[in-house]
Amino acid sequence: MLPVTKPTLLLDKEKCLRNISRMAEKARRHHVRFRPHFKTHQSHEIGRWFREYGVEAITVSSLSMARYFAADGWNDITVAFPANVHEYELINKLAGKINLNLLVESPAVVRMLQERVHQPLGLFIKVDSGYHRTGVDPSDKPLIDSLLLEIKNAAFSFRGFITHAGHSYKARSRNEIEKIHRSSLEIMRSVKEYYQSKYPDVLISVGDTPSCSVLEDFTGVDEVRPGNFVFYDVTQSIIGSCLLDEVAVCMACPVVSTHRQRNEVVIYGGSVHFSKDSVTENGRVLFGKVVRLSEDGWLVEPTTLFVKSLSQEHGIIGGSAEEIKSIEEGDVLGILPVHSCLTADCMGEYLTTQGEVVRHFRYRPG
Amino acid sequence: MLPVTKPTLLLDKEKCLRNISRMAEKARRHHVRFRPHFKTHQSHEIGRWFREYGVEAITVSSLSMARYFAADGWNDITVAFPANVHEYELINKLAGKINLNLLVESPAVVRMLQERVHQPLGLFIKVDSGYHRTGVDPSDKPLIDSLLLEIKNAAFSFRGFITHAGHSYKARSRNEIEKIHRSSLEIMRSVKEYYQSKYPDVLISVGDTPSCSVLEDFTGVDEVRPGNFVFYDVTQSIIGSCLLDEVAVCMACPVVSTHRQRNEVVIYGGSVHFSKDSVTENGRVLFGKVVRLSEDGWLVEPTTLFVKSLSQEHGIIGGSAEEIKSIEEGDVLGILPVHSCLTADCMGEYLTTQGEVVRHFRYRPG
Numbered sequence: 001m002l003p004v005t006k007p008t009l010l011l012d013k014e015k016c017l018r019n020i021s022r023m024a025e026k027a028r029r030h031h032v033r034f035r036p037h038f039k040t041h042q043s044h045e046i047g048r049w050f051r052e053y054g055v056e057a058i059t060v061s062s063l064s065m066a067r068y069f070a071a072d073g074w075n076d077i078t079v080a081f082p083a084n085v086h087e088y089e090l091i092n093k094l095a096g097k098i099n100l101n102l103l104v105e106s107p108a109v110v111r112m113l114q115e116r117v118h119q120p121l122g123l124f125i126k127v128d129s130g131y132h133r134t135g136v137d138p139s140d141k142p143l144i145d146s147l148l149l150e151i152k153n154a155a156f157s158f159r160g161f162i163t164h165a166g167h168s169y170k171a172r173s174r175n176e177i178e179k180i181h182r183s184s185l186e187i188m189r190s191v192k193e194y195y196q197s198k199y200p201d202v203l204i205s206v207g208d209t210p211s212c213s214v215l216e217d218f219t220g221v222d223e224v225r226p227g228n229f230v231f232y233d234v235t236q237s238i239i240g241s242c243l244l245d246e247v248a249v250c251m252a253c254p255v256v257s258t259h260r261q262r263n264e265v266v267i268y269g270g271s272v273h274f275s276k277d278s279v280t281e282n283g284r285v286l287f288g289k290v291v292r293l294s295e296d297g298w299l300v301e302p303t304t305l306f307v308k309s310l311s312q313e314h315g316i317i318g319g320s321a322e323e324i325k326s327i328e329e330g331d332v333l334g335i336l337p338v339h340s341c342l343t344a345d346c347m348g349e350y351l352t353t354q355g356e357v358v359r360h361f362r363y364r365p366g
Numbered sequence: 367m368l369p370v371t372k373p374t375l376l377l378d379k380e381k382c383l384r385n386i387s388r389m390a391e392k393a394r395r396h397h398v399r400f401r402p403h404f405k406t407h408q409s410h411e412i413g414r415w416f417r418e419y420g421v422e423a424i425t426v427s428s429l430s431m432a433r434y435f436a437a438d439g440w441n442d443i444t445v446a447f448p449a450n451v452h453e454y455e456l457i458n459k460l461a462g463k464i465n466l467n468l469l470v471e472s473p474a475v476v477r478m479l480q481e482r483v484h485q486p487l488g489l490f491i492k493v494d495s496g497y498h499r500t501g502v503d504p505s506d507k508p509l510i511d512s513l514l515l516e517i518k519n520a521a522f523s524f525r526g527f528i529t530h531a532g533h534s535y536k537a538r539s540r541n542e543i544e545k546i547h548r549s550s551l552e553i554m555r556s557v558k559e560y561y562q563s564k565y566p567d568v569l570i571s572v573g574d575t576p577s578c579s580v581l582e583d584f585t586g587v588d589e590v591r592p593g594n595f596v597f598y599d600v601t602q603s604i605i606g607s608c609l610l611d612e613v614a615v616c617m618a619c620p621v622v623s624t625h626r627q628r629n630e631v632v633i634y635g636g637s638v639h640f641s642k643d644s645v646t647e648n649g650r651v652l653f654g655k656v657v658r659l660s661e662d663g664w665l666v667e668p669t670t671l672f673v674k675s676l677s678q679e680h681g682i683i684g685g686s687a688e689e690i691k692s693i694e695e696g697d698v699l700g701i702l703p704v705h706s707c708l709t710a711d712c713m714g715e716y717l718t719t720q721g722e723v724v725r726h727f728r729y730r731p732g
Contacts, residue, residue: 004452005450005452005453005455006428006429006430006450006452006453039678039679061678061679062372062634062679063372064372081622081634081679081680082622082623082632082634082695083622084371084372084620084622084634085620085695085696086370086371086372086620086696086698087371087372089371105623106623106624106695108694108695108696109622109695109696112695112696132625132628133632133677133680133682134622134623134625134632134680137627166677254450254451254452256447256448256449256450256475256500257448257471257472257500258472259498259500261503262498266448266499266500268428268447268448268450271641271642271643271708272641272708272711272728275637275638275641275642276637276641276642276643276708277637277642311499311532312405312427312707312708312711313405313427313428313447314447314499314500316499328474329448329451329472329474329475329478330451330452330474330475330478332452341678342637342638342642342678345638345678346712348730362638362730363730363731364714364728364729364730365729365731
């Protein structure tokens with residue numbers, strides 16, 4: 001058994017490599033560039049595993065994360081987040097060293113970047129393909145024209161159109177994912193067609209994990225940017241992007257208290273470890289799924305056990321009387337996280353099932 | 367204006383000191399020991415502020431946190447979490463140096479501690495006074511007797527009975543808080559009375575922020591352990607524990623995108639900064655309340671603006687057309703967090719409104 005005395009984020013390297021390999025192979029098959037999003041693992045070491053699969057360009061979600069990966073030799077990075085003009089000093093520093101792409105959706109932001117950034121910069125126009133979180137309305141051609149004009153005036157490089165069909169996270173079947181993916185692709189292709197004569201090198205970049213995991217139609221797409229697939233999680237298994245057995249990270253949490261009269265046990269592992277995302281499955285809200293820890297990893301087996309709530313350091317496990325009865329104080333339970341990106345960010349490091357410690361960007365000495 | 371380029375946790379030291387002072391004064395007035403819970407601020411420096419108010423003994427929620435504060439000279443620490451037997455090495459190390467109290471609720475755990483811990487150790491029996499998260503059923507005298515016997519056999523020191531009436535967090539009025547507090551106190555007093563002849567030094571320790579903030583009856587209580595009050599947050603203001611103006615921490619987040627057609631703006635500030643707790647007020651789920659940043663802090667003013675959702679790095683602000691229209695990319699918004707303990711834990715450091723950086727236990731170099 002791995003040396004677990006407190007909440008520990010286990011990483012099954014083999015599962016992780018299989019997830020990377022499968023996605024890299026799919027991108028190759030479809031002749032689209034694979035620019036994986038590194039916001040899920042946020043780790044130099046795991047980043048290096050991608051190089052073995054031919055990955056040379058990456059996506060991150062903040063300028064600080066770009067700096068972290070640039071420091072490990074990545075020199076082609078897209079920050080898939082609306083450009084934050086306050087960080088112009090870091091933008092200048094990075095853009096002077098690597099091929100840095102930012103996302104814009106407002107002419108005012110391009111003007112502010114022009115005033116403050118004096119290095120070559122690639123810009124993608126963020127398009128809202130249905131998620132309605134960020135991005136320009138693809139039918140608003142005057143806005144897009146004005147963005148293109150500002151980009152030209154500023155002498156930045158226009159790279160293309162980028163979207164994140166994050167509404168696929170609400171899907172619960174292959175059909176639903178397909179419907180979202182198809183409508184998002186249609187929007188992106190029609191924007192590309194509209195501007196292609198004037199901008200022959202315009203790229204289309206898409207990339208949510210559900211669509212990239214499940215579907216095979218990437219016609220017109222130049223680049224995919226999935227991120228979560230590197231680990232997957234309980235939410236992705238419920239969406240239908242993966243099997244539970246493909247989830248590559250698992251929390252190991254000691255049982256500290258048992259309450260058989262209400263079919264609950266308490267683990268050391270709370271919202272400072274898992275974060276506090278939840279997912280609803282068959283009308284039940286859950287914060288994690290329980291698996292059995294083994295000598296060198298974990299086994300996904302049928303079980304009634306699940307994480308029913310989280311407070312700061314406590315997690316409450318519910319389940320059948322019979323299964324709860326079999327758990328004792330001092331046992332260590334495996335928990336597949338609901339949202340692996342947030343759990344990894346909270347934990348700040350991984351323990352591989354081979355016993356090696358792997359650091360996260362936001363490692364916490366405490 | 368404070369130098370904010372990315373999500374930053376501001377701390378108003380004056381508000382914080384007033385919160386500490388008010389609670390210390392209340393404990394003094396009621397002749398109960400003030401053993402504040404440090405899990406909210408988790409900071410050496412903020413911990414030192416408590417010393418000025420006569421605080422000598424503290425509460426924490428993990429053994430790692432106990433080690434962190436012991437390193438700053440605190441030598442009387444209760445870990446208000448069911449004892450985790452796997453961490454016996456750290457228990458031995460700490461208990462050899464300071465007065466360390468742990469919580470137990472199972473005879474099996476006391477036996478495991480006896481086998482592994484060879485230093486003086488204080489034990490509280492955790493009592494479930496209605497929250498139903500952890501603790502022994504106060505009517506289960508055979509279980510309590512058996513715990514007391516094991517503690518005696520192990521030659522640990524029995525300190526008393528401890529509870530956390532965490533169900534007060536579900537209260538939404540002074541009356542509801544009072545009802546929970548009264549019933550919790552009754553339970554604790556009756557347990558104390560039952561065992562006092564045999565254990566004349568038995569202590570009663572209680573301590574949720576709502577009850578300690580609002581109520582004045584602490585009859586029979588020896589010690590209070592509130593924690594959140596040091597900062598308070600939006601949830602506590604909705605419960606009725608504090609005014610919004612007493613909340614001592616505020617996130618400062620740059621606006622990166624505006625979407626007037628749907629009355630939303632996007633901030634740089636997501637679940638890796640705030641964590642992902644939410645609270646429901648008047649049927650509306652919210653992840654934070656917007657305040658106006660000023661030269662040296664923030665102002666709580668009437669507003670329709672609130673955080674309506676969070677993803678990993680993005681926060682979505684909703685509000686009236688008029689207020690949304692007044693916000694531009696590059697503005698910086700103040701956001702009072704829904705749950706200050708989790709936000710502080712995610713952020714790992716504070717910037718005081720005087721411009722001083724204050725580190726959190728789980729400081730993140732990234």
